[in-house]
Amino acid sequence: MKSLKRARPRFGHTTMLLGVVVGLCAGCGDKLAEPAVLRDAAVYESALLHLIDSSGVELSDRWADPVVFVETLEPESVDLETQIAVVDGFQDEYRIRFVDEISEAVDFELPDLAVREGTLLVAFGPIVVDGDDLLLHGEYYLGATDAAAFDYRFQADPTGNLVMVGDPVDGVTELVVADA
């Protein structure tokens, strides 16, 4: 009887421990390996490089790394796995920081509602599938009078890699910082 009493909590502990392990495994997942995540990350990375170049900004390393803030024009349109892949993709060049609030990137004390010194704010719309092509709207923002928008089109090349088709088309800026 005594041994039975001792055995019960041990079974409980083992079950709970298994639960923890299962929970951890479930949490990890293998979404990073999903082609959709890698595809979306490649699209954002390509557009980011173009936006950084177009802005002509000299990113400062006063924050330890040159920082590019990324905002999404539609809430939660870039999932966590894709954000991680994008951050990882630029790890040797820039620190990509996805923001929840515009105040993270914009210094409201500065004239012209400029972004924090030596940084750049980029905003993306969701990736839209158009037949075999992928469409993306992207913008950069340095201040209320220094912003630009582009519409990108991507296509898979014969080797399966995504490539930007043609030159990005000038678009209309949607990120209105003054209202933030």
Next chain:
Amino acid sequence: MQAFHSFGESLFALSLVGSLFFNVSIDAARPRIILYLAVTMAPFAVLGPLIGPMIDRVRGGHLMVLVSSLSARAVVALLLSTQLRSILFYPEAFALLVGAKVYAVGRNSIVPSLVGEGGDLMSGNAQLARVGALAGVLGGAFGLVLLRVGGAPLAVRCAALSYALGALAALRAPGPQPVESVPVATETAEMHRHGVRAAASAMAVIRFATGFIVFHVGFVLKSSGQPAWVIGTVAGSIALGGFLGTFTAQHLRRRHDEQQMLDRAIIGLASVTGLTAIWFAAPTAVALGLALGLAGSVGRRAFDGIVQTDAPHARRGRAFAGLETRLELGWVAGALIAVVSRAPGWLGLLGLTFTLVLIGVTQMLRERSDRSPIGSAQAST
């Protein structure tokens, strides 16, 4: 051992600045953080009841808890150094957190045995806290240099090395002094004494506030676009507050009893939290970090004093380990509420201020009534 652990803790905390934690959107990461905080609580339900009996019964059990938690942290930190920007960051970072909590439970349960029957638990723990805080501040300063030179991965690798050295130091720690065996019922009865329960509740509130502030202020600092050095300074101010708290506790002890010290720690923390809620900026965030470290340190010294006086037998082994586990769960609960609530910076801090004031004032009033002749007669029954 404590110095190496604290040194590693500071390095790890600073490395978070260069990790995913501050580089992905909080809204996107929130479900994952909630999941892992919830998962963090589960091991305590499993390990909590096991640590006490292990310390009590297994020969060298106290060393086993410390060495295994520090070794596990060294291994996980090493893995984490290559995955700071990978999806594996979250499970590994929270595994490190579980290791830290197990280490804290193990260390706090062992100290009473190390100081022995005649030893002063409060002084013993204060000495440990001073060593830990000094090492933490040094680790923070060293971490800032490492971040600049080799980035977050180098800081985490050095943290892993520090944990490994801590595990080696734990192997050389002296064994607990032999004590007379006390029935479990005696330990339990001591732990249920009014003074111990009140002190444990107050300490749990401070631990809850710590978990809440660490996550809430971390998110607010990210949202307000603060650079890495500000976040590092806030983390350092918590360690500095802990160090100063060991001296402040000695000063307060001359004028107040331990329960009053706990109440003052809560009310003091509430005041600074309220101030930070009204005016959130880098200087007030640093002040809040300082107040948090101070309150935690003063509270801990007072709690130790009460346990030493009111629960001399229960302070060793399973009953105390169980209590320490609940305190750590308080930390996790505070962190969980900070993440789940998604409250704006000022609102979250204001909510915490009201909670702390409410609990602090209730405790003080209850104490006052207990001190009255009728109250003390009721409390003793």
